[in-house]
Amino acid sequence: MSNWLAILAVFVGVPIVAWAAPAPSQPARVQLNHVRRFVLDPGHGGDNLGALGTGGIREKALTLAASLRIAHWLRQNCDVQVLLTRERDDAVELRQRPRLANDWKADALVSVHANAHDQGEAAGMEVFFLAADASAEASRQLVEREEGTAAGAPNAGKPWSVGGIKNDLALAAAHARSQAFAYALGDALQAGRKKVRFRGVRQAAFGVLKEAQMPALVLELGYITHPVEGPQLFDPAVQDEFARALLRALVALDKRLGQERKAEARQAAQKK
Numbered sequence: 001m002s003n004w005l006a007i008l009a010v011f012v013g014v015p016i017v018a019w020a021a022p023a024p025s026q027p028a029r030v031q032l033n034h035v036r037r038f039v040l041d042p043g044h045g046g047d048n049l050g051a052l053g054t055g056g057i058r059e060k061a062l063t064l065a066a067s068l069r070i071a072h073w074l075r076q077n078c079d080v081q082v083l084l085t086r087e088r089d090d091a092v093e094l095r096q097r098p099r100l101a102n103d104w105k106a107d108a109l110v111s112v113h114a115n116a117h118d119q120g121e122a123a124g125m126e127v128f129f130l131a132a133d134a135s136a137e138a139s140r141q142l143v144e145r146e147e148g149t150a151a152g153a154p155n156a157g158k159p160w161s162v163g164g165i166k167n168d169l170a171l172a173a174a175h176a177r178s179q180a181f182a183y184a185l186g187d188a189l190q191a192g193r194k195k196v197r198f199r200g201v202r203q204a205a206f207g208v209l210k211e212a213q214m215p216a217l218v219l220e221l222g223y224i225t226h227p228v229e230g231p232q233l234f235d236p237a238v239q240d241e242f243a244r245a246l247l248r249a250l251v252a253l254d255k256r257l258g259q260e261r262k263a264e265a266r267q268a269a270q271k272k
């Protein structure tokens with residue numbers, strides 16, 4: 001406290017110390033150097049309801065509530081700019097979602113969903129990064145359900161383009177970054193989970209991942225159809241666990257991008 005403030009405190013007779021001192025309990029916000037903008041994509045919305053959970057809960061409501069909570073937590077705890085593809089119960093076209101992230105020049109994208117199981121027995125969260133071809137039957141069915149691309153659905157048979165990635169080398173590098181981001185998130189989820197089971201990191205040919213020009217993942221928060229896990233996913237404490245894990249994954253990605261850029265600079269210097 002400066003001298004004149006101390007004199008003023010004595011003169012006025014009020015304890016200025018209370019507001020002049022910095023709050024000691026406030027942890028430092030995490031600063032990132034290369035991941036500057038992060039896009040969260042709450043799956044579904046509007047007339048696209050997503051999966052139907054126990055007690056009539058809808059996936060579109062869960063993905064929005066969880067994404068808003070995660071965005072709020074990240075804004076408080078790190079200096080990354082967090083943007084959402086929707087902030088209300090809006091219908092956003094599937095292809096529009098990665099395009100928004102591309103237009104915003106995002107450094108990372110995570111599309112938030114919840115899984116469903118016919119008998120309601122399955123439980124646990126999963127992380128997906130892009131598979132060149134989704135040969136695994138389970139992944140193919142998940143993509144069809146999430147994107148409404150099953151036979152007869154409006155999007156069936158429409159091919160996706162791998163947007164904006166100029167050559168095989170760039171594609172391989174982008175894919176490796178998404179893979180590293182996925183495993184970093186998987187590790188963080190596994191370490192930080194208290195309630196929701198972790199099922200693993202997998203690959204699937206989600207359209208949102210094909211079109212993204214930055215490291216991109218699909219996060220299945222858990223099974224909305226599970227009688228215990230479904231309602232738990234709406235718990236703010238559980239949603240904060242996802243936010244914490246996402247921050248750890250963003251920090252890992254930031255470190256990797258830093259190392260890549262250093263290596264590029266070294267190579268460029270050697271060529272001169």
Ligand SMILES: [Zn+2]
Nearest residue numbers: 043113114146
């Ligand atoms: Zn979904």
